[in-house]
Amino acid sequence: MGFAEKRGNYWRGRYKTAPGRHLTVADENGKAIRFATKGEAQRAASEAENKYRRGDWRDPSLGQETFGEYANRWYAAQDLAASTMQNYKCHIEEHLLPDFEDKALAGVLCTDVDLWEKKEKAVYAASSVKTWRSTLHLIFEDAIDEGLITSNPAARRRGRGKRAGRSRDRGPERSSLTRSASC
Known part of the structure; x- marks a missing residue:
């Protein structure tokens, strides 16, 4: 004891x-x-x-490795097609490291990722930002698998944000009072 x-x-x-x-x-x-x-x-x-x-x-000291250090180590460990490696390198160097490089893995919060995504969407196409966020998510998932952090700050929380796809084209919801009166 x-x-x-x-x-x-x-x-x-x-x-x-x-x-x-x-x-x-x-x-x-x-x-x-x-x-x-x-x-x-x-x-x-x-x-x-x-x-x-x-x-x-x-061990609390594990999550103190910076995102930049871990991302470089993570990238070096990958064994994928040349084009995929080139894409990951571009995503990491041009879009992820400028915002997250000096932050400790355990210090990156969901709000940090959401603010980064909002900033990127103001300049780049939403589909590109979605791809970069997927790379960020993958890096954090591997950090979880290694036991460096306990949760993924880049994970999408369901039921948050704007409606997507066909549901976005629907009209506004009707109240239950209006619905029952028209039935």
Whole structure:
């Protein structure tokens, strides 16, 4: 079980991961959490150790790699047709890196991706932006598979945004009062 360790005027939670190896309870950025009481530190350490044993634990420092570093490593690992590789390179260098290069993988939020998409749509065709977002989505999915992040900020959330396709050409919805009166 986890234990508390006195460090000057605060407590920190420590837990065992292997014989002779202990980790400190840390926040999502990998910074050690300072607890005011021994009990709080002990509870947090026990919870962290249980997470580790269940396999739910993830090293907080993993998501701190920048998008630019990961995208370069991701691109180098691909083994696809020459034309696909050329397209990915163009998407990454010309459209993704200018906005996301220096951000940590775990620091890219859904709102960042939505703002980027809106900015790109103001200049480029929607179909092109959709293709670039697909590449971004693919890169983040592979980062999830590697355990670097837990969710994909480029994933499309269903039921959001404007209607697409034939449904866009439909007229406005009628109220249920109007509908029942005409039946």
